[in-house]
Amino acid sequence: MTRSTGTRSAQREHTRQVLLRESRRLFATLGYGEVGLAEIVRAAGVTKGALYHHFDGKADLFRTVLEQVQQEVGEQVARAAEAEADPWDQLTAGCQAFLTASTDPDIQQIMLIDGPAVLGWRAWRALDEAASARHLAEQLTVLIDQGVIEPQPVAPLTHLLSGAMNEAALWLAASKTTTGPTEPADAAKPAKPAGPAKPAGPAEPTDLADTQRALSRMLRSLRAE
Amino acid sequence: MTRSTGTRSAQREHTRQVLLRESRRLFATLGYGEVGLAEIVRAAGVTKGALYHHFDGKADLFRTVLEQVQQEVGEQVARAAEAEADPWDQLTAGCQAFLTASTDPDIQQIMLIDGPAVLGWRAWRALDEAASARHLAEQLTVLIDQGVIEPQPVAPLTHLLSGAMNEAALWLAASKTTTGPTEPADAAKPAKPAGPAKPAGPAEPTDLADTQRALSRMLRSLRAE
DNA sequence: CCCTACGCATACCGATGGTATGTCAACGTG
DNA sequence: CACGTTGACATACCATCGGTATGCGTAGGG
Numbered sequence: 001m002t003r004s005t006g007t008r009s010a011q012r013e014h015t016r017q018v019l020l021r022e023s024r025r026l027f028a029t030l031g032y033g034e035v036g037l038a039e040i041v042r043a044a045g046v047t048k049g050a051l052y053h054h055f056d057g058k059a060d061l062f063r064t065v066l067e068q069v070q071q072e073v074g075e076q077v078a079r080a081a082e083a084e085a086d087p088w089d090q091l092t093a094g095c096q097a098f099l100t101a102s103t104d105p106d107i108q109q110i111m112l113i114d115g116p117a118v119l120g121w122r123a124w125r126a127l128d129e130a131a132s133a134r135h136l137a138e139q140l141t142v143l144i145d146q147g148v149i150e151p152q153p154v155a156p157l158t159h160l161l162s163g164a165m166n167e168a169a170l171w172l173a174a175s176k177t178t179t180g181p182t183e184p185a186d187a188a189k190p191a192k193p194a195g196p197a198k199p200a201g202p203a204e205p206t207d208l209a210d211t212q213r214a215l216s217r218m219l220r221s222l223r224a225e
Numbered sequence: 226m227t228r229s230t231g232t233r234s235a236q237r238e239h240t241r242q243v244l245l246r247e248s249r250r251l252f253a254t255l256g257y258g259e260v261g262l263a264e265i266v267r268a269a270g271v272t273k274g275a276l277y278h279h280f281d282g283k284a285d286l287f288r289t290v291l292e293q294v295q296q297e298v299g300e301q302v303a304r305a306a307e308a309e310a311d312p313w314d315q316l317t318a319g320c321q322a323f324l325t326a327s328t329d330p331d332i333q334q335i336m337l338i339d340g341p342a343v344l345g346w347r348a349w350r351a352l353d354e355a356a357s358a359r360h361l362a363e364q365l366t367v368l369i370d371q372g373v374i375e376p377q378p379v380a381p382l383t384h385l386l387s388g389a390m391n392e393a394a395l396w397l398a399a400s401k402t403t404t405g406p407t408e409p410a411d412a413a414k415p416a417k418p419a420g421p422a423k424p425a426g427p428a429e430p431t432d433l434a435d436t437q438r439a440l441s442r443m444l445r446s447l448r449a450e
Numbered sequence: 451c452c453c454t455a456c457g458c459a460t461a462c463c464g465a466t467g468g469t470a471t472g473t474c475a476a477c478g479t480g
Numbered sequence: 481c482a483c484g485t486t487g488a489c490a491t492a493c494c495a496t497c498g499g500t501a502t503g504c505g506t507a508g509g510g
Contacts, residue, residue, distance in 0.1 A: 008476055012488065033258075033342070036466060048468085049490050058467065108346075117258070117342035121333075122399055156436035159396040160389040160443060167388020168381060174347055211381035218385060221446025233507055237457065262498065273499085274459050283498065 016054050018044045024065045028106035032062055032114040062110075062118050063127075069110050070131035076101045077132050081139070088148055091139045092219055095165060096212055098132060102169035103208070112166050133162050143222075150224045157222075164218065168211050175207055241279050243269045249290045253331035257287055257339040287335075287343050288352075294335050295356035301326045302357050306364070313373055316364045317444055320390060321437055323357060327394035328433070337391050358387050368447075375449045382447075389443065393436050400432055 022043040026035045037058055041048050055061040080097030081090040102108065116124040125133075137158045143149040247268040251260045262283055266273050280286040305322030306315040327333065341349040350358075362383045368374040 008487070011476095015488080031342070031345075037468090038466080047490050050488075052468075053487090053489060113341045113346055116338045117256070120256070121338055121395055125396070125399065150442075152439060152442075153432075153435045155396075156393060156432065156439040159393045160436070160439055163392020163395075164385040164389035166392065168384045170341075170346055170388075171350070171380075171384040174350065207378075207381065210378040211385070214377060214381040214385055217375075217377075218443065218446070221443070233456070236507095240457080261496080263496090272459050275457075277499075278456090278458060 015050055023061055028109050031109055032118050059118055066110055066115055069107055070127055073101050074131035087142050099165050099169055103172050105173045108170055108173050112170055149222045172208055240275055248286055253334050256334055257343050284343055291335055291340050294332055295352055298326045299356035302360055312367050324390050324394055328397050330398045333395055333398050337395055374447045397433055
């Protein structure tokens, strides 16, 4: 077929975007390890030559996709925060926005599951820091300076909150709709028909509300007396 | 060399343990993706035939190692909790124990980084649930029933706290001693010689204390008035 | 004592990430 | 407008990896 091609750099950018789109879709649905380069280039309608012309390899392609995803999430968080006037409301709104944004299963697989494993935790943390965690740390600093939050080191608090939201988002996405696409049979289901306390049941959409409430409580508890 | 071999099942168990030991060591230091089966069997002094005689493959070997690691962590947590009499003290002691136990970089790479990516988040969560998160949920339930903690759904709270501790532990391990073994050059360090606020500095051993304090505050805030 | 079967070694295979080289059109230049 | 250059890929190829099929010696029960 050989595209009739417009201008040079336009075609280049087009190919790059198609590669990013398709690889993001595949990474999100199947996971990094289950996707082969052959599948990516076939979906994108190009060859491995094109891929390696634009990226340094599979990991670099993934990193670029991850940066894109994190930037989107970061923008959503920032937008939700900017919609509020009071710094405290900005914090809560930003956290809630992050929680809901991270509920998307596509975002999860790339940003929260494969991200640390593929790039290493340090590199992943650096990207997360630049995209959204920075906002959190800054907002906490502001609130401490204003005396709204009890004075304390911000770094540990940032990571505690960030981790809490990440894990909660993963749980929410895994519990709703559910029966994951991969992992067909899990074996070892010792038949627990009617447990007295539901340990981690598949759960309902009310889980989102419950989690938001729990997160709100957790944030509110930071306020100085 | 062909081991002179003691009894049959003893030799079998020996080989299995050696495989687990060496693979755990390699998985922990290099990460799942960077370790080849050839390297594992060479370190264990056996061949791939032995490996596939004991396990269903690389992922199954990893899963077994992960179960072992999580069981160890779970035991540490349980032991710390049992040392206390008051249910509330049991909760805090267990959480602190989990935080310190998870600080070990070896534990991290296997349990927190590669675990979800290799086995999938659902399977990973099931293992975590069985090993240590279950204790957390149970303890929270007890405390709610006793009226120590404000009544609320335990599942979201469990995941929020669990995620907070996981992420905090990763940060602690990454920040202390540091300069990771992999990832030699990171590029794009736009020279920020003296930032006014330290965004996520490499940090000191006091970070552990700070984090424990922050976690304690977070837990204390759960108490009913 | 023997022969089954268990525990493992050896040899081999397809697929995968990565590389080296070829090709053809766009673009600057005279 | 001819022409050589270069950028944007395609093609062909390779090393290594996880996984499988098969061979083989010895423990252990009959």
